[in-house]
Amino acid sequence: xxxxxxxxxxxxxxxxxxxxxxxxxxxxxxxxxxxxxxxxxxxxxxxxxxxxxxxxxxxxxxxxxxxxxxxxxxxxxxxxxxxxxxxxxxxxxxxxxxxxxxxxxxxxxxxxxxxxxxxxxxxxxxxxxxxxxxxxxxxxxxxxxxxxxxxxxxxxxxxxxxxxxxxxxxxxxxxxxxxxxxxxxxxxxxxxxxxxxx
Amino acid sequence: xxxxxxxxxxxxxxxxxxxxxxxxxxxxxxxxxxxxxxxxxxxxxxxxxxxxxxxxxxxxxxxxxxxxxxxxxxxxxxxxxxxxxxxxxxxxxxxxxxxxxxxxxxxxxxxxxxxxxxxxxxxxxxxxxxxxxxxxxxxxxxxxxxxxxxxxxxxxxxxxxxxxxxxxxxxxxxxxxxxxxxxxxxxxxxxxxxxxxxxxxxxxxxxxxxxxxxxxxxxxxxxxxxxxxxxxxxxxxxxxxxxxxxxxxxxxxxxxxxxxxxxxxxxxxxxxxxxxxxxxxxxxxxxxxxxxxxxxxxxxxxxxxxxxxxxxxxxxxxxxxxxxxxxxxxxxxxxxxxxxxxxxxxxxxxxxxxxxxxxxxxxxxxxxxxxxxxxxxxxxxxxxxxxxxxxxxxxxxxxxxxxxxxxxxxxxxxxxxxxxxxxxxxxxxxxxxxxxxxxxxxxxxxxxxxxxxxxxxxxxxxxxxxxxxxxxxxxxxxxxxxxxxxxxxxxxxxxxxxxxxxxxxxxxxxxxxxxxxxxxxxxxxxxxxxxxxxxxxxxxxxxxxxxxxxxxxxxxxxxxxxxxxxxxxxxxxxxxxxxxxxxxxxxxxxxxxxxxxxxxxxxx
Numbered sequence: 001x002x003x004x005x006x007x008x009x010x011x012x013x014x015x016x017x018x019x020x021x022x023x024x025x026x027x028x029x030x031x032x033x034x035x036x037x038x039x040x041x042x043x044x045x046x047x048x049x050x051x052x053x054x055x056x057x058x059x060x061x062x063x064x065x066x067x068x069x070x071x072x073x074x075x076x077x078x079x080x081x082x083x084x085x086x087x088x089x090x091x092x093x094x095x096x097x098x099x100x101x102x103x104x105x106x107x108x109x110x111x112x113x114x115x116x117x118x119x120x121x122x123x124x125x126x127x128x129x130x131x132x133x134x135x136x137x138x139x140x141x142x143x144x145x146x147x148x149x150x151x152x153x154x155x156x157x158x159x160x161x162x163x164x165x166x167x168x169x170x171x172x173x174x175x176x177x178x179x180x181x182x183x184x185x186x187x188x189x190x191x192x193x194x195x196x197x198x
Numbered sequence: 199x200x201x202x203x204x205x206x207x208x209x210x211x212x213x214x215x216x217x218x219x220x221x222x223x224x225x226x227x228x229x230x231x232x233x234x235x236x237x238x239x240x241x242x243x244x245x246x247x248x249x250x251x252x253x254x255x256x257x258x259x260x261x262x263x264x265x266x267x268x269x270x271x272x273x274x275x276x277x278x279x280x281x282x283x284x285x286x287x288x289x290x291x292x293x294x295x296x297x298x299x300x301x302x303x304x305x306x307x308x309x310x311x312x313x314x315x316x317x318x319x320x321x322x323x324x325x326x327x328x329x330x331x332x333x334x335x336x337x338x339x340x341x342x343x344x345x346x347x348x349x350x351x352x353x354x355x356x357x358x359x360x361x362x363x364x365x366x367x368x369x370x371x372x373x374x375x376x377x378x379x380x381x382x383x384x385x386x387x388x389x390x391x392x393x394x395x396x397x398x399x400x401x402x403x404x405x406x407x408x409x410x411x412x413x414x415x416x417x418x419x420x421x422x423x424x425x426x427x428x429x430x431x432x433x434x435x436x437x438x439x440x441x442x443x444x445x446x447x448x449x450x451x452x453x454x455x456x457x458x459x460x461x462x463x464x465x466x467x468x469x470x471x472x473x474x475x476x477x478x479x480x481x482x483x484x485x486x487x488x489x490x491x492x493x494x495x496x497x498x499x500x501x502x503x504x505x506x507x508x509x510x511x512x513x514x515x516x517x518x519x520x521x522x523x524x525x526x527x528x529x530x531x532x533x534x535x536x537x538x539x540x541x542x543x544x545x546x547x548x549x550x551x552x553x554x555x556x557x558x559x560x561x562x563x564x565x566x567x568x569x570x571x572x573x574x575x576x577x578x579x580x581x582x583x584x585x586x587x588x589x590x591x592x593x594x595x596x597x598x599x600x601x602x603x604x605x606x607x608x609x610x611x612x613x614x615x616x617x618x619x620x621x622x623x624x625x626x627x628x629x630x631x632x633x634x635x636x637x638x639x640x641x642x643x644x645x646x647x648x649x650x651x652x653x654x655x656x657x658x659x660x661x662x663x664x665x666x667x668x669x670x671x672x673x674x675x676x677x678x679x680x681x682x683x684x685x686x687x688x689x690x691x692x693x694x695x696x697x698x699x700x701x702x703x704x705x706x707x708x709x710x711x712x713x714x715x716x717x718x719x720x721x722x723x724x725x726x727x728x729x730x731x732x733x734x735x736x737x738x739x740x741x742x743x744x745x746x747x748x749x750x751x752x753x754x755x756x757x758x759x760x761x762x763x764x765x766x767x768x769x770x771x772x773x774x775x776x777x778x779x780x781x782x783x784x785x786x787x788x789x790x791x792x793x794x795x796x797x798x799x800x801x802x
Binding site for chain 2: 044
């Protein structure tokens, strides 16, 4: 996979810097305002959150639409050609759940955010069920960037961080290609300077 | 597109790699970077024995057909008609085919031995200054190289049949799934010296200390004794090892924690009673459903059916409960834990003895727990989270669960000593947090340093909500949970893998949140619920900051590189100082008078 939009990683300014460089590329073409729960008892963290690209929603919409179309066709074939009337039930459940997902998807996408702090990366997601996780840079074993064919067409990719713990699982979807590459390089760069043991 | 980060031993940048330890002089060391072979009897113990037995059974069942076929092939003129009537061996004798048959058997034997020999010949290992490496296979060759600074521990297993002739298997525990490097089998002396070498190299110890250690190493490896004398000697040591325990020669006896057999059996029996109750419940339900169904017919002989059902269901369950209890007891018998310069050494098992060495800085979480049944006796057990390096299927087995138990059962004094061994860096001012306020807490009078659940969220933990909470120090995050199963978990911040907070809709209405400390896969979970959401938000900041400071202070992964001038018994000294000061903090701890009895092995 060659990337024409590849951006050179930000120059490290030395070991004594206080904050990893949040390069401008992370905030290009992303949502502007984080969607947060309204309750006063919500989880929150001070700092600047980076957000993901709205193109993620478009890409997801198309993927779900394709899935939906396939399921509808399968159910119709099962019911009218094969006379399996029961197919309405599982088909209806799946279609309903996909529609529900589609309804909340834009809101969910606006609630996804990440923050590069001095010693760790913080990732947040969810509105009704909110989750915030902080992973120290030095704990990172692996940074993975994946993008499917449709993601590539829209220029978004997913960045995944793996630590020695199975449960930390930070996956940031919907980053622009340039942001993903830059974030990865920054993360690896910072992790190098803070790595000890496992 | 992925960018794996290669684990680079030099990447920490804090300390340069220490100079390569000089190979010990005078003693034949296997850590010389050359390829070595395992013990020639290896295939026999790795399943060769089973193969021979299976072959024997097969031969026994199919000998008629085999002989029929072989005779047909080599002597088509023989009188096959006789075969179907009598015993084939008689037939062989009567037809003068003895030589032919013996030749065939010999040929198969030679083939088998040659195959075993080839397998053995192609399996080699080597230990260099940076890696331990194994290569094997004739047609499908495989080679595994593990970096020494990622070694999570070294296990030395003496399985029962093999230990009688003085053999043991060594397992280098790696970090990751299915990442272990097995070395099966070696003579016990060799296995011990290889273990010492691996730990010495992994520790980054300096040459001086290495030489001192290797000078003290047993030189039975290249001893001038004959093979026969060695065999007799190994049987003797194996038998005496069964009686006295193994692997305690090089540690200070007063620093060893042992468990009296009576207490161990008692504790496991209590657990066994639980199993029995569970099985009895299953049995009762089965009977309650099936007996009315059988008796419903009105058949006068129906009681026989009931009796048969009772016996066929009841007896296996009873046996299963017994077997589980016995397996637990025999596995944890002769348990001892001792500090060595290269980490904590845990030994357990009656017939098959397993010795685990856990280097410092490989323990991700520690939990002290006590069930309701154990409370009258003041018994506790300690578990840890560590990297097992086993494959997923192996992780489910019971041996894997044993792997995470550091203290099967102990009184308060044992708990304090073991905590001192496995958490040597725990600072003194945290001790009351661990013991008085943590394990024993919350105290009735005075302040509770733990942040407990918000009162309005009590319904999430209806029994333990006054106890359910956490505390954070510069060294660790402590989680205090449970009232029926009292638990206290310590997550050292230097090895914290991440911290997360969660909140659902009901939580938000109640203004509380959920906090979770992430650690490697293991029995200890880091979940705390129902904490004030303001506290959760602040903690995510606070703990992250303390964790990064703790990481910078910590050098556990190259534990000996800055302690080269200290005595060989550094670990012992630290552990001991800790445990004495620990004991001083809470002199009224139950069972602390037992300290003397736990120091001396009291086998009854």
